[in-house]
Amino acid sequence: MAITKPVIIAGAGPVGCVAALRLVQAGIPIILLEGAAELPRTLRASTFHPPTVDMMDELGITAELEAQGLICRYYQYRDRRTGEIAEFDLDVLREDTKHPYRLQVEQYKLTQLIWKILERDYAHLAKCLLNHMVKGVYQSADGVEVLAWEGMQERLFEGSFVLACDGSDSAIRKAMAIQFEGFTYPERFLVASTEFPLETKFDRLAYVNYVSDPDEWLVLLRTPSVWRVLIPTDPKIEDDSYFLSDRWIQDRLHHMAPHDADYPLAHRSIYRVHQRVAKIWRRGRVLLAGDSAHMNNPLGGMGANGGIHDSWNAAEKLIRIHHGEAMDPLLDLYDRQRRTICVKFVQEHTINNKKLMESKDPDVQRKRQAEFMRACSDPTLSRAFLLKTSMIQSLRDAAAIT
Numbered sequence: 001m002a003i004t005k006p007v008i009i010a011g012a013g014p015v016g017c018v019a020a021l022r023l024v025q026a027g028i029p030i031i032l033l034e035g036a037a038e039l040p041r042t043l044r045a046s047t048f049h050p051p052t053v054d055m056m057d058e059l060g061i062t063a064e065l066e067a068q069g070l071i072c073r074y075y076q077y078r079d080r081r082t083g084e085i086a087e088f089d090l091d092v093l094r095e096d097t098k099h100p101y102r103l104q105v106e107q108y109k110l111t112q113l114i115w116k117i118l119e120r121d122y123a124h125l126a127k128c129l130l131n132h133m134v135k136g137v138y139q140s141a142d143g144v145e146v147l148a149w150e151g152m153q154e155r156l157f158e159g160s161f162v163l164a165c166d167g168s169d170s171a172i173r174k175a176m177a178i179q180f181e182g183f184t185y186p187e188r189f190l191v192a193s194t195e196f197p198l199e200t201k202f203d204r205l206a207y208v209n210y211v212s213d214p215d216e217w218l219v220l221l222r223t224p225s226v227w228r229v230l231i232p233t234d235p236k237i238e239d240d241s242y243f244l245s246d247r248w249i250q251d252r253l254h255h256m257a258p259h260d261a262d263y264p265l266a267h268r269s270i271y272r273v274h275q276r277v278a279k280i281w282r283r284g285r286v287l288l289a290g291d292s293a294h295m296n297n298p299l300g301g302m303g304a305n306g307g308i309h310d311s312w313n314a315a316e317k318l319i320r321i322h323h324g325e326a327m328d329p330l331l332d333l334y335d336r337q338r339r340t341i342c343v344k345f346v347q348e349h350t351i352n353n354k355k356l357m358e359s360k361d362p363d364v365q366r367k368r369q370a371e372f373m374r375a376c377s378d379p380t381l382s383r384a385f386l387l388k389t390s391m392i393q394s395l396r397d398a399a400a401i402t
Ligand SMILES: Cc1cc2nc3c(=O)[nH]c(=O)nc-3n(C[C@H](O)[C@H](O)[C@H](O)COP(=O)(O)OP(=O)(O)OC[C@H]3O[C@@H](n4cnc5c(N)ncnc54)[C@H](O)[C@@H]3O)c2cc1C
Pocket: 010, 011, 012, 013, 014, 015, 016, 033, 034, 035, 036, 039, 040, 043, 044, 045, 046, 047, 048, 107, 132, 133, 134, 135, 165, 166, 167, 168, 169, 170, 171, 172, 191, 271, 289, 290, 291, 292, 298, 300, 301, 302, 303, 304, 305, 306, 307
């Protein structure tokens, strides 16, 4: 059946925007409903893995995004105790991807770019509405109705399918009473960013670095304008303002790299970390994707990337339905492919990654660094490691699920 009624996408984060552009490029009409009055500019994901960049390339937006970002070919695991640096070169994936590097660019640049393209080039197929907070969905045998609030006014939108890309607090997931199973870590994470050239403080710093020592671990990420430092906090202290204070942040940064003055701070925020997966990702004509379907700790940058892989998969299923394939088997396949991968790979990998990074056991730390050193110096091991961490393997595994 050709899809003539619009696919309604709730949420214009990276996941909703990618789905929207993919669908209109296939000739399918969409309505993109964003609850906020303007596209959120919060500093969240800033790493896009090679297969995600391949997808952006298919959308025709890689050049424009790369012009606003940084190409990160190498990334590192650093042990401050021994001074060892395990550096991985993503170029070993050149046969596996057209883009053997991570693209460091803030997620809001992706959403702003796609929104602009939708309004400029696809106005005949795409209705993009800000300030429309989705509240509920009604389904019938041949369509959906979505209730949204525009300020205080209720509006009803008719469509063919719904993609719930409305984030971790998903109104649609809640309205459909879908359980969000998993747990929340007791500690919060602090992200501080500084314009200070931290590369002057370290030998050969890459744009993405996982750093550990016997007492603490942290992640150091470069964006075009700042260095971002991600640090876990002490779960015994409840008060966020303690960790958000200049003193605490300066102490952590000075512990990381001594300096004779305070570091300039451009931005700071603290957030909770969850490992959760929705119990089902499809109900009738509604599909969950991105943070509305799953959340994980940000180590390894798999949240937005995994979410974009969901919306890519969901859009592909809808395009096949548009070209005449039967709806039910394809929508069920979406659930099987993406949910299975999420549980079996992303959740497992991110949970283990965190355990490994935070362990204070010297034996675990030595073994961990030794494994990284061995893997990065052997092209075969290196490729196997990078296929996993860059999420190419999980896409292949998903495609193999029938
Ligand atoms: C500090 C930090 C660093 C991170 N770094 C990375 C990284 O490097 N790489 C990575 O892959 N991931 C990273 N993540 C995770 C990543 O940010 C999320 O996984 C990603 O934003 C999920 O995208 P999304 O589109 O599903 O949801 P969101 O980005 O949350 O977007 C949801 C959108 O829906 C809108 N919305 C919400 N409710 C409604 C409603 N009822 N109706 C209409 N609109 C609604 C919101 O305003 C928002 O625009 C990081 C997260 C944090 C907190």
